[in-house]
Amino acid sequence: MKQHYFWKTACIIRETTQSVTVIFDTQGDVFSFKAGQFVNLTLSINGESVTRSYSLSSAPEHDAHPAITVKAVQAGIMSNYILTHAEEIQEWEIDGPHGFFHVTTETENCKWVVLIGGGSGITPLYSILKQLLLTSSTNILLVDSNKNEGDVIFANALAYMQQVFSDRLKIVQVFTGSAETPTARWSEIIQGRLSRIRLKKIIRQNLGDEYLNAQYFVCGPDGLLQLATEVISGLEIPQHQFYQEYFQPKAEEITVSLPQEMQEVLIHHREQSNLLEVEPGKTILETALQDHVRVPYSCKNGTCGICVAKLLDGDVYMRQNYVLPNDRVNEGYILLCQSHPLNNNVTVETTGFV
Ligand code: FES
Known part of the structure; x- marks a missing residue:
């Protein structure tokens, strides 16, 4: 395709x-x-x-x-x-x-879907919201966090949707700044930072006991992701009902001891093969770019998946991965921007997004 x-x-x-x-x-x-x-x-x-x-x-x-x-x-x-x-x-x-952050048939069959976003995190949620309003009868709770009301992307469209679909759409706007007095066109307005207790209360108040069967989509900055993850985990929502899309996650600590000597990595990219000498602490992507092997990449933080490759031989340590599902990882797919070779016989082949 x-x-x-x-x-x-x-x-x-x-x-x-x-x-x-x-x-x-x-x-x-x-x-x-x-x-x-x-x-x-x-x-x-x-x-x-x-x-x-x-x-x-x-x-x-x-x-x-x-x-x-x-x-x-x-x-x-x-x-x-x-x-x-x-x-x-x-x-x-x-x-x-x-990407795997998307609506499925199960989403469309849910009684409730919860969308939690911050800033431009509303973008994929807006797509999901429009789709669900048109193709399903699911109830939707949208929690949207911005500094002020003037920063709310799609504000007029969201307010209009809430009016038209008032029986199945609740929009809670969180304003962390204090520069403007918000208009009264939202189901609920929270001024100040969203706390764990507050978010939990919003979910329980709107969904009642259905919160356990709902699907949750969260997209936004790291702090919001962390807060929402803690609340959703605390509510004991099964993992498969929870989708997250990261913008710029914090770099995770390296939790294994990496080799202290340079490791050789053979990389196959676009019908060419190059032998890289990866210095201690460097990723395969960093070394490839340094050696002018023009492998594709974008985020360099494990969220976009552009640098995906198949591990054909050897072992690597993948520092963080927010995009490849477990079954792909089990099949041997890795993110070059997050991968450190653990031995001298690593061979990888770029594959494009899987
Ligand atoms: S460059 Fe985005 S995941 Fe590696």
């Missing part, structure tokens, strides 16, 4: 002062995806090819064209470039869709 596309712009929507939606003209390409998935976008910025992952904010059954929504981030080369130059970009190189 085709996964690589070159699209034009159909429309640009300025959502807030810090976020923009790009609606793509797919040039007749058929593009199938599931609500909640992401694409990898490559642009040439100041003469350099840059690739980043963005969640689709459109929903398959709701929107005629695929779209991404991008928010400015500190030191975010691509996001900040899109925010300032969106109207001038002539062509969007897209690879995807990717």
